[in-house]
Amino acid sequence: MRLLIRLLRVxxxxxxxxxxxxxxxxxxxxxxxxxxxxxxxxxxxxFDPPTSPYGPGHRGVDLLGHTGQPVHAALxxxxxxxxxxxxxxxxxxxxxDTRTTYEPVTARVSLGDSVAQGxxxxxxxxxxxxxxxxxxxxxxxxxxxxxxxxxxLVGAGPVRLLPLWRDSPVARAPTPGRLTLPFAGWRPLAAWx
Ligand SMILES: [Zn+2]
Numbered sequence: 001m002r003l004l005i006r007l008l009r010v011x012x013x014x015x016x017x018x019x020x021x022x023x024x025x026x027x028x029x030x031x032x033x034x035x036x037x038x039x040x041x042x043x044x045x046x047f048d049p050p051t052s053p054y055g056p057g058h059r060g061v062d063l064l065g066h067t068g069q070p071v072h073a074a075l076x077x078x079x080x081x082x083x084x085x086x087x088x089x090x091x092x093x094x095x096x097d098t099r100t101t102y103e104p105v106t107a108r109v110s111l112g113d114s115v116a117q118g119x120x121x122x123x124x125x126x127x128x129x130x131x132x133x134x135x136x137x138x139x140x141x142x143x144x145x146x147x148x149x150x151x152x153l154v155g156a157g158p159v160r161l162l163p164l165w166r167d168s169p170v171a172r173a174p175t176p177g178r179l180t181l182p183f184a185g186w187r188p189l190a191a192w193x
Pocket of ligand 1: 062139
């Protein structure tokens with residue numbers, strides 16, 4: 001019995017640390033956005049973040065569309081860029097600490113415009129596409145200089161590592177005296193818990 005108590009004294013704090021570190025912080029919840037193309041487009045190229053600022057990778061996702069298709073703001077925000085950049089039309093919308101990017105797009109909005117979620121930013125251009133000769137929208141999401149997977153905004157990605165998968169929303173504020181579980185029904189792996 002004494003051995004068991006001693007064992008629990010050692011293991012319980014370790015298990016608590018593991019449990020708490022596995023819980024997502026309430027402040028890190030992704031905002032809920034909308035697809036920039038309608039109806040929900042096919043994702044023809046996924047996010048492949050570069051390991052260095054100039055390294056290879058895919059700094060966003062490619063959504064299959066057609067020339068002239070309206071492109072919508074995934075989140076409400078302020079237009080911080082709208083115009084040609086390196087031979088293609090680019091629209092950037094700031095959402096506070098993050099921003100979404102849309103290209104190649106013929107902009108219908110102007111610098112400084114406030115846009116609602118789902119507002120039309122412009123139309124898809126036929127050239128400079130990442131999936132030429134098809135038309136597709138390269139959609140990006142950044143925080144500072146860090147590229148994020150924009151599919152997170154529409155609940156379609158990325159594939160998170162266990163145990164952050166969840167099958168129901170986690171309460172934003174943990175109830176005092178109760179631990180926040182990564183998802184409903186989550187149990188630590190240790191059988192003695
Ligand atoms: Zn792309």
